[in-house]
Amino acid sequence: MxxxxxxxxxxxxxxxxxxxxxxxxxxxxxxxxxxxxxxxxxxxxxxxxxxxxxxxxxxxxxxxxxxxxxxxDLHGGAAPMVPEDRREAIEARMLAEVFDNYINVPLQRVVKEAFRPEDAKDPFGVTAARKTLTKTYAWLETKLADRTWAISNRFSIADCAAAPALFYADWVEPIPAGAVAEYRARLLARDSVVRVVNEARPYRKLFPLGAPDRD
Structure with missing residues (x-):
């Protein structure tokens, strides 16, 4: 097991x-x-x-x-999260890193600021993190246009990275209406994502910026 x-x-x-x-x-x-x-x-x-x-x-x-x-991907009989097609696999890994490094990391930078004592606050760092988020939203807006999932119609490792990243990022720096917001909504409607969201609900009080009721 x-x-x-x-x-x-x-x-x-x-x-x-x-x-x-x-x-x-x-x-x-x-x-x-x-x-x-x-x-x-x-x-x-x-x-x-x-x-x-x-x-x-x-x-x-x-x-x-x-x-x-x-x-x-070595376990189970379903389609692998990393596509077998090497070109698709490269794009899936690339987008997973984008969601990790340019959405997840900066949003966590903003969240961690809320835990800092007043004499250790870093407003410059928070501003830079928010700028990274908005810049990445704009890049993704073009990348995700006309796609159901991150690499078109195939749920992959990139979507596994996108779901939590965009879920929490929207709490920190709201995602404008458009392709990224619609993609986030599709992710939050997928059974596997619904399950992790529900399993995390008892811990929402831990979110220092105040967890919204809309998700």
């Missing part, structure tokens, strides 16, 4: 969870938080920075969310 370590409210944990649900792969989930010190100790050993998610499959240990998703 595969074992996934992470937290239900974590955007990077959502990514492999979505892949697991999409491909209907059986697994055991282990929550990493202060109430489960043994799980945190394992993450500290597996990850260079002590960050989750991580996957354990017997003697195989995989960290980093995109690597975990690729490993999951």
């Amino acid at each position: 595969l074992e996934l370590y992470g937290h239900p409210f974590s955007s990077f944990t959502w990514k492999p969870l979505i892949a697991l649900y999409e491909r209907e792969v059986p697994f055991t989930f282990h929550t990493v938080d202060p109430g489960h010190p043994n799980n945190q100790a394992l993450i500290d050993r597996l990850s260079p920075t002590g960050h989750f998610p991580a996957l354990v499959d017997g003697e195989v240990e995989v960290t980093q969310s995109n690597a975990v998703i690729e490993y999951l």
Whole structure:
């Protein structure tokens, strides 16, 4: 039985969870938080920075969310999250990195600012993060035009990355009406994403900027 370590409210944990649900792969989930010190100790050993998610499959240990998703393609009978066509695979990996690095990372920069004490605030950094978000929204607006999913009509690793990134980003820097907002709505209507959103609902009080009621 595969074992996934992470937290239900974590955007990077959502990514492999979505892949697991999409491909209907059986697994055991282990929550990493202060109430489960043994799980945190394992993450500290597996990850260079002590960050989750991580996957354990017997003697195989995989960290980093995109690597975990690729490993999951070895299990289950559904279509792989990384397309078999090499050109599609390259585009899917590229877009997954865009959602990770230019949506997820800057939105987390804004969220983390809310936890900083007043004498350690970094308004310049927050402004830069918001600019990265709006600039990436504009780039994605063109990229996603006339596409159902990130690489056209094929749900992939890129969509696994997009769902949590755009879900939380819209809470931080609202996404304008258009292709990206419509894509986010399609993601939030997909069964695998509905499941992770619902599993995370009990933790919304942890969001420091105030979680909206609309999602």
